[in-house]
Amino acid sequence: MRYCVIMCGGVGSRFWPFSRExxxxxxxxxxxxxxxxxxxxxxxxxxxxxxxxILLVTNHRYADLIRTQLPEVPAENILLxxxxxxxxxxxxxxxxxxxxxxxEASIVTLPSDHLVLKEKAFHTALRxxxxxxxxxxxxxxxxxxxxxxxxxYGYIQQGAPVADTPDFFKVKSFTEKPDLELAKVFLDxxxxxxxxxxxxxxxxxILDAFNLHDPETAQVFDAGDGLYATPDEIPFxxxxxPNAPSNSIDYxxxxxxxxxxxxxxxxxxxxxxxxxxxxxxSPHDAEGNVTQNCRVxxxxxxxxxxxxxxxxxxxxxxxxxxxxxxxxxxALLICPIAEEQRIRQVVNDVKERFGDDFI
Amino acid sequence: MRYCVIMCGGVGSRFWPFSRExxxxxxxxxxxxxxxxxxxxxxxxxxxxxxxxILLVTNHRYADLIRTQLPEVPAENILLxxxxxxxxxxxxxxxxxxxxxxxEASIVTLPSDHLVLKEKAFHTALRxxxxxxxxxxxxxxxxxxxxxxxxxYGYIQQGAPVADTPDFFKVKSFTEKPDLELAKVFLDxxxxxxxxxxxxxxxxxILDAFNLHDPETAQVFDAGDGLYATPDEIPFxxxxxPNAPSNSIDYxxxxxxxxxxxxxxxxxxxxxxxxxxxxxxSPHDAEGNVTQNCRVxxxxxxxxxxxxxxxxxxxxxxxxxxxxxxxxxxALLICPIAEEQRIRQVVNDVKERFGDDFI
Numbered sequence: 143m144r145y146c147v148i149m150c151g152g153v154g155s156r157f158w159p160f161s162r163e164x165x166x167x168x169x170x171x172x173x174x175x176x177x178x179x180x181x182x183x184x185x186x187x188x189x190x191x192x193x194x195x196i197l198l199v200t201n202h203r204y205a206d207l208i209r210t211q212l213p214e215v216p217a218e219n220i221l222l223x224x225x226x227x228x229x230x231x232x233x234x235x236x237x238x239x240x241x242x243x244x245x246e247a248s249i250v251t252l253p254s255d256h257l258v259l260k261e262k263a264f265h266t267a268l269r270x271x272x273x274x275x276x277x278x279x280x281x282x283x284x285x286x287x288x289x290x291x292x293x294x295y296g297y298i299q300q301g302a303p304v305a306d307t308p309d310f311f312k313v314k315s316f317t318e319k320p321d322l323e324l325a326k327v328f329l330d331x332x333x334x335x336x337x338x339x340x341x342x343x344x345x346x347x348i349l350d351a352f353n354l355h356d357p358e359t360a361q362v363f364d365a366g367d368g369l370y371a372t373p374d375e376i377p378f379x380x381x382x383x384p385n386a387p388s389n390s391i392d393y394x395x396x397x398x399x400x401x402x403x404x405x406x407x408x409x410x411x412x413x414x415x416x417x418x419x420x421x422x423x424s425p426h427d428a429e430g431n432v433t434q435n436c437r438v439x440x441x442x443x444x445x446x447x448x449x450x451x452x453x454x455x456x457x458x459x460x461x462x463x464x465x466x467x468x469x470x471x472x473a474l475l476i477c478p479i480a481e482e483q484r485i486r487q488v489v490n491d492v493k494e495r496f497g498d499d500f501i
Numbered sequence: 502m503r504y505c506v507i508m509c510g511g512v513g514s515r516f517w518p519f520s521r522e523x524x525x526x527x528x529x530x531x532x533x534x535x536x537x538x539x540x541x542x543x544x545x546x547x548x549x550x551x552x553x554x555i556l557l558v559t560n561h562r563y564a565d566l567i568r569t570q571l572p573e574v575p576a577e578n579i580l581l582x583x584x585x586x587x588x589x590x591x592x593x594x595x596x597x598x599x600x601x602x603x604x605e606a607s608i609v610t611l612p613s614d615h616l617v618l619k620e621k622a623f624h625t626a627l628r629x630x631x632x633x634x635x636x637x638x639x640x641x642x643x644x645x646x647x648x649x650x651x652x653x654y655g656y657i658q659q660g661a662p663v664a665d666t667p668d669f670f671k672v673k674s675f676t677e678k679p680d681l682e683l684a685k686v687f688l689d690x691x692x693x694x695x696x697x698x699x700x701x702x703x704x705x706x707i708l709d710a711f712n713l714h715d716p717e718t719a720q721v722f723d724a725g726d727g728l729y730a731t732p733d734e735i736p737f738x739x740x741x742x743p744n745a746p747s748n749s750i751d752y753x754x755x756x757x758x759x760x761x762x763x764x765x766x767x768x769x770x771x772x773x774x775x776x777x778x779x780x781x782x783s784p785h786d787a788e789g790n791v792t793q794n795c796r797v798x799x800x801x802x803x804x805x806x807x808x809x810x811x812x813x814x815x816x817x818x819x820x821x822x823x824x825x826x827x828x829x830x831x832a833l834l835i836c837p838i839a840e841e842q843r844i845r846q847v848v849n850d851v852k853e854r855f856g857d858d859f860i
Contacts, residue, residue, distance in 0.1 A: 159817075437855060439847070439850055439851060439854060439855075441836075441843075441847075450833075454831055455831045455832065455833065456831065456832050456833070456851065456855050456859050457832070457833045457834075457835070458518075458832065458833070458834045458835070458836070458847055458851060459834075459835040459836065460835070460836035460837060460840055460843070461824075461836065461837045461840070462835065465820075467833075467835065469828075469833060472813055472814045472815065473814065473815050473816070473817065474809075474814065474815070474816045474817070474818075474826075474828060474833065475816075475817045475818075476816070476817070476818040476819070476821065476826065476835060477800075477817070477818065477819035477820065478819060478820045481819055481820070484800075484819070488798070488800075488817055491798055492798060492815065492817060495798060496796060496798075496815050499813075500815055
């Protein structure tokens with residue numbers, strides 16, 4: 143049967159002061175739609191995988207948030223990591239858990255905090271992807287057709303096409319985030335696709351790949367054989383999960399395995415990884431300003447994004463160009479969009495200077 | 502005996518969003534000292550005039566605020582105007598009221614929302630001023646020695662010195678706010694002083710001046726003869742005060758009377774009439790930024806004033822130069838200091854667009 147694993151344990155600080163340690167990005171209602179990014183992701187997957195087979199893997203500190211936001215998810219479908227170990231251990235555990243429920247299961251694994259505007263294309267991509275990985279021992283990643291020379295994304299280079307299966311290719315290489323010049327070359331080549339972190343495989347295929355390419359992680363979880371999906375799973379994980387090395391699935395498996403494929407898709411996708419990305423995916427007024435879920439009176443402002451977390455507040459702004467104005471909870475951020483890479487540093491500075499209450 | 506009249510009925514919108522219709526500037530704790538500008542004014546006068554002879558004239562809507570902020574003021578010392586009529590009717594009524602208590606009284610009349618840094622000089626100036634107006638039928642205004650070519654103030658030009666009384670001069674002229682070029686000429690001449698709106702006279706002298714120069718106003722209040730400082734005063738005022746023409750004391754009396762004098766003083770004074778004025782009177786950091794009663798982490802900001810009304814909030818700002826960042830209640834203002842003349846217009850726009858809750 144088909145399963146879904148939504149990874150929702152991240153602590154993004156790039157949207158501070160909106161995202162906070164206690165309430166990271168995936169739990170925020172970014173677009174004022176009434177649903178958080180996690181809820182939107184869940185809704186989006188429901189068309190393809192039923193709620194009872196959607197698993198959420200997260201850090202234990204977010205358990206309550208998830209139960210509140212997704213009450214329809216059965217308690218046993220929430221896998222709580224006792225420590226942060228990046229995506230590889232998370233994916234290995236989830237695959238073990240699902241294999242215990244159904245050894246023949248296939249799985250789509252995806253982040254909880256991305257934007258997908260083309261829902262139908264997403265559903266089609268997932269269904270085609272499931273068929274593709276169920277037909278053979280294959281690891282599949284979705285590659286997003288790039289629309290601009292983004293420097294914030296990793297890229298996947300396509301290799302040989304798969305016979306009789308349009309849009310599916312062997313993966314030739316994974317690349318790190320390029321500089322702008324290289325990103326332009328990638329875009330023009332037509333061979334490079336954004337790595338969206340959306341993966342499909344059979345449980346068996348990914349577990350085999352762990353045995354082969356990341357045996358250290360595989361062994362940590364092999365030790366729990368027979369305990370998964372039983373009452374003994376939680377104590378086992380509590381004790382052993384922290385022993386798994388911290389690693390990303392890209393480094394641990396995808397860049398090493400030989401049976402890696404890419405399905406190239408056009409999903410209206412953004413990782414919403416930065417204010418710039420959010421700016422680009424949001425509707426603009428005539429002066430290029432974006433008002434994110436708030437009321438703003440602006441004069442002589444251009445290409446500026448305004449975000450406030452309280453509907454009962456207003457902003458009056460004048461003379462800002464290419465700025466982020468983000469007002470949330472007990473903090474207000476006013477900074478040029480171009481400097482947003484500094485936000486992570488800023489959050490550290492804030493912590494040092496003003497304490498934990500502000501991060 | 503010596504009396505003081507503190508005028509505290511103004512609705513300044515220039516410090517929006519800090520000042521609001523329901524809580525104008527004089528009631529705000531601008532400097533985080535724990536005392537509002539009104540309270541600071543009251544404290545400052547107490548050295549010269551005892552509490553029981555300090556009167557407060559204000560709009561009826563601020564009665565509760567005043568009682569809360571100055572519980573030591575006897576209820577009968579709060580004169581509530583039933584309508585806004587600028588300073589002339591306010592001063593005429595207060596003089597009538599005081600004359601009924603003591604026909605020989607002398608009075609200092611002053612605004613409630615100014616800054617005076619040199620308290621001792623202020624006390625000396627008031628004592629010398631009282632002696633000066635008690636000695637003859639004279640109307641006296643304080644003239645502040647200018648320290649820069651301010652375009653936001655009216656100026657007083659000194660005339661002939663008063664014999665044996667240093668710092669006292671006949672007034673040659675009152676001028677409107679000058680442009681920068683003229684303000685520089687004024688400053689260089691040494692003959693021009695800022696008009697601080699602080700006046701001294703005997704009750705009898707100012708009432709005589711009203712009869713002579715503003716008979717329309719004088720007649721409105723003459724009709725209440727015998728009622729002042731009795732229980733019948735309030736109903737009389739409720740009914741008749743609105744009939745007085747709206748006019749400033751400068752236009753109604755000071756620019757017309759022949760017995761007008763100026764006492765030139767150095768008080769460390771500012772009318773705090775604008776963010777710029779507040780900026781100039783506040784301590785700056787190395788980059789010229791002012792943080793008004795708040796916590797700010799700034800990077801690459803210059804000559805910017807940050808004001809927040811809540812101690813539990815922080816601001817992180819980058820790349821602002823010559824800006825005002827003012828965050829108070831349900832509104833946030835970010836605008837170049839040079840544009841602050843627009844704030845009054847902005848407040849109107851806000852009212853039109855978002856409603857009364859924000860002004």
